[in-house]
Each structure stands twice: as C-alpha cells, then as structure tokens.
Amino acid sequence: MTIQWRLSLAAGIIGVALAGCSTSPAPDTRPTTQTYSSAEQARLAVEDLLQQAAKSQPIQAARLRVQAANILLRMDRKDAALDILKDVELELLPPSLRYEVAQSRARAALDAQQPQQALRYLEFPSDQTYRPSTEQVTRIGELRAEAFRLQNDPISEAFALIDISSHEPDPQLQQQYHDQIWSALRSLSPTQLIGLSQQTGNTYYEQGWFELALIHKQATQLDQLSYAMSEWNTLWESHPARALPPQAGEAVSSEPIIAQRIAVLLPMQGKLTKASAAIREGIMAAYFNEQANGKPVPQLQFIDSTQVSSPDQLRLLIHEQSIDMVIGPLEKPYVSALNNSEPMSIPVLALNYDNTADYSQIYQFGLAxxxxxxxxxxxxxxxxxxxxxxxxxxxxxxxxxxxxxxxxxxxxxxxxxxxxxxxxxxxxxxxxxxxxxxxxxxxxxxxxxxxxxxxxxxxxxxxxxxxxxxxxxxxxxxxxxxxxxxxxxxxxxxxxxxxxxxxxxxxxxxxxxxxxxxxxxxxxxxxxASDTKRFLAQKRQDTDTRFGRLYALGIDAFKIHPYLNQLAATDxxxxxxxxxxxxxxxxxxxxxxxxxxxxxxxxxxxxxxxxxxx
The missing domain is CATH 3.40.50.2300 (Response regulator)
Structure with missing residues (x-):
C-alpha cells in the first residue's frame, strides 16, 4: 500500500456510485470500488450526472459535479474534470463537502502538472464551527506535499509531511511518510538545515527531524555519525523517527556492535610472528587512545592462532570464554577454513583475504x-x-x-x-x-x-x-x-x-x-600523523617503513570493529x-x-x- 493509493482514494478516482435520478437520495461523493466496463458507459454516466446537476440545488449540484469530475479523472481527462469543478461555488457548500471539492480540484490540478493551482485550491477559507476529520487533514496534507514536491520546494514538502505523519496511527503509512520526509530533508544543504534547526517556533517533531538530517549531513564518517546518533537517540527518545527511522538511514541509526570481550587471534610462533606483533601493537595503541578519550573499551584476549588453529577449536573457545567478537586470524589458510566452515555465532574480522570463495560469511580486512x-x-x-x-x-x-x-x-x-x-x-x-x-x-x-x-x-x-x-x-x-x-x-x-x-x-x-x-x-x-601514530613513533623507529603499515592495520581493525554491520548494510x-x-x-x-x-x-x-x- 502506498501514499499515492491514499491520494487516489481521497480524490475519488477509483470509482463512484451513481445516483439513479434527481428524486433519489443525495449522491454520496465518497469513493467506492464501482467501475465502468467501457469508456462509453463512463461518458454516459458523466452526461447523466451533469444533467442532474443542472436541475439541482447548489449543494446537490456540487455533489453531482464532483462525481462527474472523478469519473473524468479516472478516464485521464484532467482538463475536462477541472472545467466541471470550476463551476462549483465553495461558499454555498457545507464544510465537509467543501473539503471534498477542494481535494478533487487539487487532485485534478496535480494530475495536470499544475502544482501552484493545486495549492490555491487547497487554501479555501476555514469554518470555525467545523472541525475536519483526521482523514481529511491527512488528505489535504498529502496533496500539499505532492504539490510542493512538483514545485521543487523540499522545505515546504517536509513541513507538510511532518505535520501529517505526527498524527498517523498506521505504522506502515507512518514509515512511508518518514521515508518521504527523509528524502526531502536529505536534498537540503547543511546551511539550509542549520537555518531550519535554529529558527524559533518549530514543533517537537520538526526540530527532531531537522537535527537528525543535520547530523547525517555534517558527519561524513560512520564513527562520527554513530556517536552523534547515540546523542540524538538519547535527546529525542520519544520522537517518531527514533521508533521508525527512515529506511535509507536505518542502518546508521542503529546501534553499533557492542563487544565486551574480544579475542585477538594472531600467530605467536612461526614466520608471521613479527608481523602479528606489529598488528598487536597497533591494536593496543588504538585501545589506549580510545580509553584516553573517555570511550568505553572492550576486554582484549590475545590468542595464539597456532594453538587454536581450527574453526572447531575457535568455536569451543568462544563458548568457554564468552567471547563477543574475534579479530583475526592472519594466516590465509586459516581465513579460508573459517570462511568454508559452519558460520560462527559472533562477528569475525579476519586480517587477510580468502579469494577462493565467491561469498564470504566473515569480515575480511588486509593490506592487499x-x-x-x-x-x-x-x-x-x-x-x-x-x-x-x-x-x-x-x-x-x-x-x-x-x-x-x-x-x-x-x-x-x-x-x-x-x-x-x-x-x-x-x-x-x-x-x-x-x-x-x-x-x-x-x-x-x-x-x-x-x-x-x-x-x-x-x-x-x-x-x-x-x-x-x-x-x-x-x-x-x-x-x-x-x-x-x-x-x-x-x-x-x-x-x-x-x-x-x-x-x-x-x-x-x-x-x-x-x-x-x-x-x-x-x-x-x-x-x-595522528595521535595514535605519534604515540607509536615514540616507541618504535619503523613506523615510517613499509613494515610500519602493519601498525596501521592493527589500529584500523580495532577502530572499525563496532561499525562492521553498519558499514556492510549502508551504501x-x-x-x-x-x-x-x-x-x-x-x-x-x-x-x-x-x-x-x-x-x-x-x-x-x-x-x-x-x-x-x-
């Protein structure tokens, strides 16, 4: 089900029930599922309705003309529908019918690619004694949003959508509104979003949306974005976008991987010992840097991959030691064995690549x-x-x-x-x-x-x-x-x-x-040089060599581990x-x-x- 579905129903395009004659009860302008089997039948129905309208009192005539216009809209005769609706005098109609006529006029104008005319139709005087239904407000809001979109006015479109989405009880429709709001706001520049977020008079819903869009515009890296989103989620705990985030931003809105215990699986014997020692130092440097900046850090457990050397042994270790994540192994055959074994119950970030398989069930990272x-x-x-x-x-x-x-x-x-x-x-x-x-x-x-x-x-x-x-x-x-x-x-x-x-x-x-x-x-x-590299350069003389790049690999393996799922899910x-x-x-x-x-x-x-x- 789409919002366009709702708009079509609101305008009565899908079909109408016809009145039999002028002495019948007042025709109902609400849409039904009745259709016509041929264009000729539809044309005759329109002629009959207009003939009745010519003989009826203003309110009855308005209802009949709305029905005729809706049939013409379904026949894709937009100009003819608009001509019929132009003859309706809104001032003579009761408020409920006034809404119906305004919606039909606006729908016909939008179908004819006349958004400015549609907005004029929707700016009819309100009646203080009449309170429109939620459905009527929603229909008007949807039409206004569509008109602003056709006018390439994303700011006004966002305001219209935020207003109607805040009253929508259906989660499926609310999700669609949120996706449209997000599309409109993401098209704005940082300067425009800053201006919107700083203006006074914003509602709770509007302000939350503007700040959310600004975060995504200003945070160019996922680690920055994740931290800012954590703060937004705390501040805007009751905002609808927190419960139903826009689908285009859902992956980065979700929480990162929280690992309390990480097993670092590296060889401590053999020809890769020196390389694994450099990677380990890089991991520890990143660990201490995060700790110094007040960020929570996991417990690291370094495991010799020449001792825990098979997927089954690793699986047993994960269970016995309550491991939440694995960084490693470094050996290419071990990486291939993991990739071709039964999936692990926790994320694994291997530090080499398995090029033998078309699909990888573990994360792979290296300096290829x-x-x-x-x-x-x-x-x-x-x-x-x-x-x-x-x-x-x-x-x-x-x-x-x-x-x-x-x-x-x-x-x-x-x-x-x-x-x-x-x-x-x-x-x-x-x-x-x-x-x-x-x-x-x-x-x-x-x-x-x-x-x-x-x-x-x-x-x-x-x-x-x-x-x-x-x-x-x-x-x-x-x-x-x-x-x-x-x-x-x-x-x-x-x-x-x-x-x-x-x-x-x-x-x-x-x-x-x-x-x-x-x-x-x-x-x-x-x-x-970053702070982490300067820290290592004080201890090691080889940071600016080809071998020194292994320190960088260790640093990045630790840095990206919380964001792997989000990186994989978000283009x-x-x-x-x-x-x-x-x-x-x-x-x-x-x-x-x-x-x-x-x-x-x-x-x-x-x-x-x-x-x-x-």
Missing part, C-alpha cells in the same frame, strides 16, 4: 596490493586514459597486482596494450625497450643496413598507441626505471604506481628520479582510518579508498580529489 592496483586503474580511467602499459616485478605479488589492474581497467572499458615483468636491474633497459617497442625500431634499422650495406640516419622511436603506464616497483627499482623510461622517449607519459614506490620516509635527494610519478598510498604514510558509509577511508562491500570485504600523491622535487605531494560538477 590488489586494492591499490584497482584504485590506480580507476584513477587512470578518470583522468581520461584508455590504452595503457603495465610494468611489474617478476614476483607473485607483481603478478597479482598486474592481474588486478588489467581486470579493473578492462571492466571500465580500457585496454592494456602490453605488459612487461622485470627481474634483474641490469636488464631494466632491455625490459623497458621491449615494452615501449623501441627495440623494434632499432631492429628495423639493422635490417635495412644489412640489406643495403649502407649506414642510414636512424632515430629510435617508441610506440605511440598508449596513453599512460602502470608501474608497481620498490623504491630502489623505481628510481632506476623512471630515468630509463625517459631515455626511451616515454618521459612525458603519465605514470600511475602502487605504494611500493614510496619507502614511507620522504627523501628528496634520492627520490628526485621519481618526480611526476603519481602513486596511491594510505593516510598513515601521506597524511599528518556509501565509511570510517576514516589510518589505512584509508574504509567501506565494506557486499562480500563483507573491507575496501580501502586511499589517497593520491605525486612526487615533486623528490617529495610526495598530496593531490586533491577531483570534484564532480553539479
């Missing part, structure tokens, strides 16, 4: 280089490049990065013309020459010399069919590759790179050879973290939207994101 490659593909496409080359190391991670870039770029409509994987530094020039096809121009010159036995003037040239290059290389390799690209006439081709090109510590002397390379990296490496919801702006996709994988920088004079300079023209 593939994320950077996909973001580089999107950035290159947005910058207008359509044909690219890729240059990656001859390693497993180089292959994964190249595949991720090519898949994303191809999905966008671009094409990777060629790809080269490099290995030994002494071969870099040959690798680049092959990629840019400069070796082919040299080979042609040699062939001509061999055939003619004459030396010719020869100028080496690169291929001209590409727009840009995707590069994934460690700093030492990238510092050599960039000048070699220039030597082979590709110095002006834009280069998009992963974070591997940046060591983490600005070095303007060594990195001058990287000038003009654009690369994607996490805020941990590019943005001003566009994000938490700003050390590893990027974090969202959760439909497969429960945490997606990092990172920052872009460009080397200038040997130092990375943050690039401002492109703004979309409205």
């Amino acid at each position: 280089a593939e994320d950077e490659a996909r973001q580089a593909a999107r950035k290159a496409w947005q910058d207008g490049h359509r044909i690219m080359l890729t240059l990656v190391p001859l390693t497993n991670w180089g292959t994964r990065v190249r595949t991720a870039f090519e898949e994303e770029f191809s999905a966008l409509g671009g094409r990777v013309a060629d790809s080269t994987r490099f290995d030994k530094q002494e071969d870099f020039s040959q690798d680049v020459s092959t990629l840019l096809a400069t070796d082919k121009s040299e080979a042609r010159a040699k062939q001509i010399f061999k055939m003619s036995n004459q030396r010719i003037k020869f100028e080496e040239r690169r291929r001209k069919d590409v727009d840009a290059i995707f590069l994934s290389a460690l700093p030492g390799d990238a510092r050599q590759i960039k000048p070699i690209l220039a030597f082979h006439y590709a110095g002006k081709l834009p280069i998009y790179a992963t974070s591997h090109v940046f060591a983490g510590n600005p070095d303007d002397k060594r990195d001058r050879d990287l000038n003009d390379i654009q690369f994607v990296d996490m805020p941990w490496s590019l943005a001003p 566009g919801a994000a938490v700003q973290g050390e590893t990027g702006s974090l969202t959760v996709d439909k497969n429960k994988k945490v997606v990092r939207n990172m920052q872009w920088a460009k080397f200038r004079n040997g130092s990375p300079q943050l690039q401002q994101p492109r703004t979309v023209q409205q």
Whole structure:
C-alpha cells in the first residue's frame, strides 16, 4: 500500500456510485470500488450526472459535479474534470463537502502538472464551527506535499509531511511518510538545515527531524555519525523517527556492535610472528587512545592462532570464554577454513583475504596490493586514459597486482596494450625497450643496413598507441626505471604506481628520479600523523617503513570493529582510518579508498580529489 493509493482514494478516482435520478437520495461523493466496463458507459454516466446537476440545488449540484469530475479523472481527462469543478461555488457548500471539492480540484490540478493551482485550491477559507476529520487533514496534507514536491520546494514538502505523519496511527503509512520526509530533508544543504534547526517556533517533531538530517549531513564518517546518533537517540527518545527511522538511514541509526570481550587471534610462533606483533601493537595503541578519550573499551584476549588453529577449536573457545567478537586470524589458510566452515555465532574480522570463495560469511580486512592496483586503474580511467602499459616485478605479488589492474581497467572499458615483468636491474633497459617497442625500431634499422650495406640516419622511436603506464616497483627499482623510461622517449607519459614506490620516509635527494610519478598510498604514510601514530613513533623507529603499515592495520581493525554491520548494510558509509577511508562491500570485504600523491622535487605531494560538477 502506498501514499499515492491514499491520494487516489481521497480524490475519488477509483470509482463512484451513481445516483439513479434527481428524486433519489443525495449522491454520496465518497469513493467506492464501482467501475465502468467501457469508456462509453463512463461518458454516459458523466452526461447523466451533469444533467442532474443542472436541475439541482447548489449543494446537490456540487455533489453531482464532483462525481462527474472523478469519473473524468479516472478516464485521464484532467482538463475536462477541472472545467466541471470550476463551476462549483465553495461558499454555498457545507464544510465537509467543501473539503471534498477542494481535494478533487487539487487532485485534478496535480494530475495536470499544475502544482501552484493545486495549492490555491487547497487554501479555501476555514469554518470555525467545523472541525475536519483526521482523514481529511491527512488528505489535504498529502496533496500539499505532492504539490510542493512538483514545485521543487523540499522545505515546504517536509513541513507538510511532518505535520501529517505526527498524527498517523498506521505504522506502515507512518514509515512511508518518514521515508518521504527523509528524502526531502536529505536534498537540503547543511546551511539550509542549520537555518531550519535554529529558527524559533518549530514543533517537537520538526526540530527532531531537522537535527537528525543535520547530523547525517555534517558527519561524513560512520564513527562520527554513530556517536552523534547515540546523542540524538538519547535527546529525542520519544520522537517518531527514533521508533521508525527512515529506511535509507536505518542502518546508521542503529546501534553499533557492542563487544565486551574480544579475542585477538594472531600467530605467536612461526614466520608471521613479527608481523602479528606489529598488528598487536597497533591494536593496543588504538585501545589506549580510545580509553584516553573517555570511550568505553572492550576486554582484549590475545590468542595464539597456532594453538587454536581450527574453526572447531575457535568455536569451543568462544563458548568457554564468552567471547563477543574475534579479530583475526592472519594466516590465509586459516581465513579460508573459517570462511568454508559452519558460520560462527559472533562477528569475525579476519586480517587477510580468502579469494577462493565467491561469498564470504566473515569480515575480511588486509593490506592487499590488489586494492591499490584497482584504485590506480580507476584513477587512470578518470583522468581520461584508455590504452595503457603495465610494468611489474617478476614476483607473485607483481603478478597479482598486474592481474588486478588489467581486470579493473578492462571492466571500465580500457585496454592494456602490453605488459612487461622485470627481474634483474641490469636488464631494466632491455625490459623497458621491449615494452615501449623501441627495440623494434632499432631492429628495423639493422635490417635495412644489412640489406643495403649502407649506414642510414636512424632515430629510435617508441610506440605511440598508449596513453599512460602502470608501474608497481620498490623504491630502489623505481628510481632506476623512471630515468630509463625517459631515455626511451616515454618521459612525458603519465605514470600511475602502487605504494611500493614510496619507502614511507620522504627523501628528496634520492627520490628526485621519481618526480611526476603519481602513486596511491594510505593516510598513515601521506597524511599528518595522528595521535595514535605519534604515540607509536615514540616507541618504535619503523613506523615510517613499509613494515610500519602493519601498525596501521592493527589500529584500523580495532577502530572499525563496532561499525562492521553498519558499514556492510549502508551504501556509501565509511570510517576514516589510518589505512584509508574504509567501506565494506557486499562480500563483507573491507575496501580501502586511499589517497593520491605525486612526487615533486623528490617529495610526495598530496593531490586533491577531483570534484564532480553539479
């Protein structure tokens, strides 16, 4: 059932009961389910009603004309219906019938896309001796709201909807009103919402709605929004929007995950011991930062994943220790085992990815280089490049990065013309020459010399069919590759790179050879240091290294754990973290939207994101 359903009934469009003759009892203008089997029958009914109206007293004539107009509206003859209703003199009618005529006039005007005329019809003088029914007030309010919507006046539309929703007893209809209110308010700017929330004379219902919309407009990150919503829920405990939040904002209006006891499942033995120690320190740094800011923190229990090493063992631990949530494991096989086992009874945030399954039943979060490659593909496409080359190391991670870039770029409509994987530094020039096809121009010159036995003037040239290059290389390799690209006439081709090109510590002397390379990296490496990073930097000397990014992973794992369900349920919801702006996709994988920088004079300079023209 929709509100438009109600509007149609209110106007009498669905059908009317016809009076048999002028001596019959006064016709009832209330809508019924009676219909006509043909357009001809409907036309004859209209003629009969108008003939009766011409012979009747004003009140009776008005009722008959309303019936005739309603039939015409159903026949989609809006102009004819309006012409009939224009002849009705409201001043001569009793208040109840006056409401019916005004509604029919307004409905016909709205159907004819004349919202201003509809509003004039609804501004008839009120009768102090007559109290309209709740249903009549609701019908008028719905028509006014629709007229304001057609006039692109969301503020007036919101006021009209808030008024009628505050009197609506039906939860289903109230939910529909709330969704429409939310749509109108969300279209307003922060300045408009501030003005509405500060004006005097707002009702309790209006003020609550304005403050709710303003919170959602000003809080750009889910953690900020969740905190502000907690305060709003306390202050506006009796507000209808608390009991029935708009569906578009329901997920972020709900409470975050409250975990009293969290098990952190990390390996304390084996080759991942050092990495897990850094993640653990990041988790603890975030824990102490939250505690210092007066926020409630859960009890953390660190578990050796080499001892509790199977889903069944973990399930038993959760039961015995009354665990509310698990952060970990880090080992990829363990993550896959969890993802393919029976679902856990509590949320699990794994710190690696299982790429073997199409669907994930646990949350997954890591620092996969593939994320950077996909973001580089999107950035290159947005910058207008359509044909690219890729240059990656001859390693497993180089292959994964190249595949991720090519898949994303191809999905966008671009094409990777060629790809080269490099290995030994002494071969870099040959690798680049092959990629840019400069070796082919040299080979042609040699062939001509061999055939003619004459030396010719020869100028080496690169291929001209590409727009840009995707590069994934460690700093030492990238510092050599960039000048070699220039030597082979590709110095002006834009280069998009992963974070591997940046060591983490600005070095303007060594990195001058990287000038003009654009690369994607996490805020941990590019943005001003947060309080948590400064805290760790006082204890550790490796926070600005590639290894130091593991601290950021631990910090963000702790930071986002309360918001995982909300992130997964709400399109566009994000938490700003050390590893990027974090969202959760439909497969429960945490997606990092990172920052872009460009080397200038040997130092990375943050690039401002492109703004979309409205």
